[in-house]
Amino acid sequence: MNRSVIYLLDLPNEILIHILSKLNNIDVLYSLFGIKNERLDSITRQKIYSNILNFASIIDKTTIIDRFCIDILPQISSNIKYLIVDSASMERILLASHYPNLNELKICNFRPKSLLHNLTDNPSFRYILKEQIIKLEFMNMDVIGEERSSKEYTKIVYAHILTYFEKLEHFSVGPRTMFGYPCLSICYLPLNACSSSVLTYLSINVRTFTDCLCLLDGRLKQLNTFIVQVYTMKTDLSLVHNLDALPNLKCFSFIYYGLIEVYDGQIVSLLRRMLYLEKLTLCIRISYQDAFIDPISLLNEFSLHMSRLKSFKFSISTENKKDDLVHYLSSNYIKRNSMNAGHEEVANIVCSLGMSVINNVFTIPFEFAKLVSIGNKFPNIIFNNVNELWVRDEVRFEHNFFLRIAQAFPLLKSLHVSDIERLRSDDDANKLSDNIQLHQIVVYPHLSFLSIDMEGTYYVEQFLNETKTHLPCLDQLNLSKYEDLRIVTNDFTREETRRNCANVRRLITGNEIVGSKDYHTYFPLV
Structure with missing residues (x-):
């Protein structure tokens, strides 16, 4: 080329594709797709389809919704397998085209009163939601605080979704902290509430430990991954639960950030039902009177029933008096015990509070979103998840x-x-x-x-x-x-x-x- 000025379309296809690979997919679609240049349009399609066959985008700006819905989505809709949408624009996006291969949906800023029933009652969405969606995620849900509202929310949202989305295999509600998060409260609802014969993955917050037991009483027979965060360890002894073994459960994560003042072994009893568990994640805080908990000893309480357990990640915090501190809080003792058991590297944080002391023993990297009671001294670790x-x-x-x-x-x-x-x-x-x-x-x-x-x-x-x-x-x-x-x-x-x-x-x-x-x-x- 002898010209002093070179235009974009003067470049060979290889260089154009390389340039497009450096750009955000949304920028490519919005700026270059559909500009009525056959060559550039073809290259843009190649870039989009090769790099992001599972097309995902958060579309929340009014100024670009028209362009996406009118010019872009109808042309690429047959290749879209995964959509991330804001609840405010979800209805319009789903109506913009036909999505024959869409099977994953992530909804941000979920507002059930304005969205859920409108979608499920609309015949235009019925087939997609009932027959196509196998993975559903909610992010940044609306805030509620009262127990009555939590039960009502369970009926109109969680139970409704598991009933309506007939092909749903994966259901996740985030983020993984309790703050501003509507809990599932199922223990006083009918036995068929929140039941599914196809759900294999569930990640959710529940109000009580009894709600956790209810979800494992047989209503989710195919469940193999269960990630649960409990708001309170309250149990209702008047309720009778199915305590059969859980042979399908392969991955279990249990998180409780509150303080368990009376450790009665109910978590261990639950774990002993998981005969074929392969991955266990455990986060608990316990107030003890006489001893600190060695997490490996805790593992030994139920490991005899878990011959297939391959991974055990934990954060176990014990609050106790300072007596007999040296034996239980020695980092060398903890690390040696952990290595002898064949598990991940561990660390611990000691927090002194007057006459008592808190010892938190955890695997590295730290897996959890919340860390309670850290003192002046803590190890040189980056806590990327907290x-x-x-x-x-x-x-x-x-x-x-x-x-x-x-x-x-x-x-x-x-x-x-x-x-x-x-x-x-x-x-x-x-x-x-x-x-x-x-x-x-x-x-x-x-x-x-x-x-x-x-x-x-x-x-x-x-x-x-x-x-x-x-x-x-x-x-x-x-x-x-x-x-x-x-x-x-x-x-x-x-x-x-x-x-x-x-x-x-x-x-x-x-x-x-x-x-x-x-x-x-x-x-x-x-």
Whole structure:
């Protein structure tokens, strides 16, 4: 080529395909597909079909929905096997074309009142939902809190879906934390509620341990993977459950973040029914009176019944008195015991709380979304899955500790801070300064929820002073005392604390907030 200007279509196909491979599929479709150039249109199709036969896209911008629904989706719909859609645009997208190969559906911002029955009652969707969808996922569901609402939600959503989606084999509801998540509550519903003869994979939160038992009483006969998070270990002894063996269950994950004050072996009894389990994931917190739990000893309680168990990943936290601590908390002892049992590498975190101590033993990498009771000392591990963290200790947390937290928990969204030391509000550590400090600023890029369960200005200063900490996404702030906030912000006029407060939409304090003109300027979104 001797020309000084080379146009896109002057390039050979190999280079064009290489360029397109560097672009997001949505950008390719929106910008290049259907521009009435036969060569470029053919290359675009080749790129889309070769790289993403299971076409997936989150379509939530009104400005591009028309282009997708009118020009793009009808031309590629026969190749779409997987759709990720926002509930607000789902109905329009499904009506845009015929999807003969669509079998996986992920719905974001699910709102059952405005969506579920409209879809299932619409004859245009009936075949897709009843006969085609084998995998269904919900993300960011609406928030409910009352037990009555949870039972009602189970009837109108969970039970309805398992009945209506006749081919459904995989059903997952996320995210994997309890906050803002509608639980399944089935224990007082009819025996045929939430039943399916084809479902093999279920990932869900349930309200009680009894609800967990109900899901395993025979109504899901083909279930081989069950991932469950329990809100409370409450059981109703008046209910009689089918306690037969569960020969089809190959993968089981049980998560309970609350504190089990009386460990009565009901989890072990459940596990002993899983004769052919191959993968087990367990997260529990137990308050013991006399001993700490060795997770390998716990495994031995039921492993004799699990000859096929290949993987055991866990986080087992035991709270106890400090007596006889050395024998149970020796890291070398824990690692040696684990290696002798042939399982994954483990680590432990010890958190001292006055006369008691908490020992959390876990496999590496850490599998769970929430970590409770981490103290000043913790191993140099990156916790990539944790988005909710509770820190507390009998010794005050210094700046370097929070710097380590930011580095060790890169995806942290929720942080709860407390200690049991009585900090003096007038000591040198709490003197406010408008000068930039000689230390590295701690950055929490995703933190949206911060709770400081401690009176005094020390931690309020640590987090709100932008010369110490940067919180670009802080949405909710919980403080023990309104007066501490007023002092740290210098009656809501201090510039160094203004930026970290600017995005807060919800402010909760232990006493009444007396708003002023400067207060409302400081928190414009509250």
